[in-house]
Amino acid sequence: MADRVRFTIDGRPAEAEPGTSLLAALWNAGRRPVRTSVTGEARGPLCGLGTCFECRVTIDGEPHRRACLEGVREGMNVSTGEYRQPGQEGSGTEVNQIPSEPDRAEAPPGVAPRGDVVVVGAGPAGIAAAVHAAGAGARTLLLDEQARPGGQVWRGEPPPAARAWLFRLARSGVTRLERSTVVDAPRPGELLVEREGRPLRVGYERLVVATGARELFLPFPGWTLPGVVGAGGAQALLKAGARFDGLRVVVAGSGPLLPAVAAALKRAGARVVGVVEQAPLPRLAAFAAGLWREPQKLAEGLGHAATLAGVTYRSGAWVREAVGRDGVERVIVSDGRRERAWACDVLACGFGLVPSLELPRLLGCETTGAAVAVDGSQRTSADGVLAAGELVGIAGVDQALVTGTIAGLAAAGLHVPERLLGERERARGFAARLASAFALRDELKSLGRPETIVCRCEDVPFYRLAAAASAREAKLDTRAGMGPCQGRVCGAALSFLRGVPPDTVRPPLVPVPIGVLAAEDEAPTSPAAAGARGPAPRSA
Numbered sequence: 001m002a003d004r005v006r007f008t009i010d011g012r013p014a015e016a017e018p019g020t021s022l023l024a025a026l027w028n029a030g031r032r033p034v035r036t037s038v039t040g041e042a043r044g045p046l047c048g049l050g051t052c053f054e055c056r057v058t059i060d061g062e063p064h065r066r067a068c069l070e071g072v073r074e075g076m077n078v079s080t081g082e083y084r085q086p087g088q089e090g091s092g093t094e095v096n097q098i099p100s101e102p103d104r105a106e107a108p109p110g111v112a113p114r115g116d117v118v119v120v121g122a123g124p125a126g127i128a129a130a131v132h133a134a135g136a137g138a139r140t141l142l143l144d145e146q147a148r149p150g151g152q153v154w155r156g157e158p159p160p161a162a163r164a165w166l167f168r169l170a171r172s173g174v175t176r177l178e179r180s181t182v183v184d185a186p187r188p189g190e191l192l193v194e195r196e197g198r199p200l201r202v203g204y205e206r207l208v209v210a211t212g213a214r215e216l217f218l219p220f221p222g223w224t225l226p227g228v229v230g231a232g233g234a235q236a237l238l239k240a241g242a243r244f245d246g247l248r249v250v251v252a253g254s255g256p257l258l259p260a261v262a263a264a265l266k267r268a269g270a271r272v273v274g275v276v277e278q279a280p281l282p283r284l285a286a287f288a289a290g291l292w293r294e295p296q297k298l299a300e301g302l303g304h305a306a307t308l309a310g311v312t313y314r315s316g317a318w319v320r321e322a323v324g325r326d327g328v329e330r331v332i333v334s335d336g337r338r339e340r341a342w343a344c345d346v347l348a349c350g351f352g353l354v355p356s357l358e359l360p361r362l363l364g365c366e367t368t369g370a371a372v373a374v375d376g377s378q379r380t381s382a383d384g385v386l387a388a389g390e391l392v393g394i395a396g397v398d399q400a401l402v403t404g405t406i407a408g409l410a411a412a413g414l415h416v417p418e419r420l421l422g423e424r425e426r427a428r429g430f431a432a433r434l435a436s437a438f439a440l441r442d443e444l445k446s447l448g449r450p451e452t453i454v455c456r457c458e459d460v461p462f463y464r465l466a467a468a469a470s471a472r473e474a475k476l477d478t479r480a481g482m483g484p485c486q487g488r489v490c491g492a493a494l495s496f497l498r499g500v501p502p503d504t505v506r507p508p509l510v511p512v513p514i515g516v517l518a519a520e521d522e523a524p525t526s527p528a529a530a531g532a533r534g535p536a537p538r539s540a
Helices: 022-026 124-135 159-172 232-239 258-268 282-294 295-307 359-361 397-411 419-436 442-446 470-477 490-498 516-517
Strands: 005-009 013-018 056-059 061-067 077-079 115-120 140-143 173-179 181-188 190-195 200-207 214-217 249-254 271-277 311-313 318-323 330-334 338-341 347-352 354-355 385-387 454-455
Touching: 005 124, 005 282, 013 022, 022 056, 022 159, 061 258, 115 124, 115 271, 124 140, 124 159, 124 200, 124 397, 181 200, 181 359, 200 397, 214 338, 214 397, 232 258, 232 347, 249 258, 249 318, 249 330, 258 271, 258 295, 258 347, 271 338, 311 442, 318 347, 318 442, 397 419, 442 490, 454 490, 470 490
Parallel strands: 005 077, 115 140, 115 200, 140 173, 200 385, 249 271, 249 347, 271 311
Antiparallel strands: 005 013, 056 061, 056 077, 181 190, 190 200, 214 354, 318 330, 330 338
């Protein structure tokens, strides 16, 4: 067995298996709260993927690092926003007190290689696009926030089909830049990227955006308690090395992800108390009956059902409230007529997926509903920009692979075979059936009480948002959407709860060190951006 990694948490020694994420290591050490909110509440992780910013810690003196995106390193010194009652002493760094920027040696960042085709996002869609673009002879660059390719769906131990794609990527000649976050698109043909705290300008001739989707979270009383995570968040933690053995877990919300997550947790030793799906049984039965068109998905569903034999399953029900003092201790499950209390240590709750549209909107791509509008070759309305994967419809891995393949071929200037177009149409049919089966019910719009927090970054409750008719008004009146996640959590929730349209997108797309923005004009540029002029379009 490889040596364990030794580091410190708030001055106390800790250790973890090599390859474990820092967030998983904190979880395994029993540290459910990892920060203190602006009003003094204990907060733990929610999404597990870098979207919610609830797992911010200080690493080796550098504040506001997302623990879910960091691997444990020998000797690293971690300070959390350890929860303390007002006036109580502690060793952690309070998130609502902004520490000074640490001193660090200035070293010039490397120059990005030229990208005839640049792909943003290394999930299945991005991998397929990059592999096919490179296979057609295009110099291809693949950017991703995570440390390893595969996205959420292929994290951890990927299935055989995924391993085949990862092998193809490794042999494709694609240049990969991991831990790289797109911050801005300052002019046509150019991206500003933050990599390890340093700026980098990346030029492109054609850009494939495959930024995927994130979990939809809906506010209910107690949803900010430590131990309440997303369904996908629990899956991300598990794949990153977090242990759930012996923990009592309730999995709730909506979508086919729920049984997959519950089965994975049970195989990992969790005591799955129950699965709670808000969709009514007739819709679920109709969806299952249509899976004969998708034999692989049917087999996966039957496998999950076998694993979960004996676990309580409630359809047409939802978690009305999570209850606990320092963390979740029980949940109240309702079907609108009766309520049940289930004791648990963890609530994994998510209500499906919403596409991550920030970069496409910044680039000026037209959207229809909750998806990027594309033509038959996955081209968007923005010149030289293509989109693939969940951005063009929530439909799973098969759709991501086929749309990524089409986008990669088109970006490289090749003809798209008719068979791929047929596969894409079948994937779109599955997406439509999926959306219909798991459409969210109106009862979920009234779960929150007046004092229930909606914006977790700024601790804004429902009652303060009552008069806001738009996301802009919410920002101006309450600061909702102005925290580190920039509305990625509360914005999607308000769109469902109140029909509030999203606000305009402005750079930076995520919080970055101010030095990244200050050095934008001096940042090294890849040759593909040379000669490009004029501002990038902004989308409302």
